[in-house]
Amino acid sequence: MELNMRLESNAAIQIQKPIEDVFEGIVNPEKMTKYFISESSGRLESGKEVIWKFPEFEDKFPVKEIKIENNSSISFVWDLETVVIITLEKLPDDSTIVRVNENGKELNEDNLSWALENSGGWANFLACMKAYLEYGIQLRKGAFEFMRKR
Template sequence: MKLESNGTLQIQKPINEVFEGIVNPEKMTKYFISESSGKLETGKNVIWKFPEFPDKFPIKDIKIETNRSISFVWDPDTVVTITLEALPDNSTLVKVNENGKEFNEDNLKWVLENTAGWANFLACMKAFLEYGIQLRKGAFEFMRKK
């Protein structure tokens, strides 16, 4: 049995704006990461840095379907897939799925933490794309190593 982390949220923006908000590091650094070595593009690898962690995270095996889906690997045991669906009111349904971990006690903790993390990603993206608000700013200072 494989574990999955999931999150879904509707964003009141057209699909092309939501897609660009995910693949474009100039947008994503406003609500999710602090640095990126480049745009998410099929076949390319990039490095992400988060403001609350000293580590850098390689993003590999990127696959892009414009205005439809983004998938990548940042944990060798999982694949992240973000799918976008245009809704009749010109908003976008965003679904995140990260899966591949084997069922065990340590990975149960992982699925809970990552589900919360993807919910945070979606809420931060919604706040930024709809209202220009940066929810992550200062939110995770407590996690920095002293």
């Protein structure tokens, strides 16, 4: 019997903001550019495709197959081998748990490295989002300048 194992990258955080604010912080490019991306061609909406640019990279990244469930989940494809699923859970104290799962790559040495890097990347995304949504702090600003191609 051959196992067809798929890798996953996971991260989660609790944000002390209502679920509606957190959801808007993810789908609205004006907010996302404060903590994650430098540019977006538009708002994340079901069935739409947008292009993201990051401040430290020259490349632009198409975000496809977007599926939105208002105040509940956001999913998209930006790597043809994986799907990103962001889920939101409202807590009784009006805070929100945000979980990110990116999955689909086959288990091999290169993809194992990918899973470890992306888990850290999504944890960084969540920490930056928390800092911005709760305190207006832009943690990502200047954080990855060393990664720019010279």
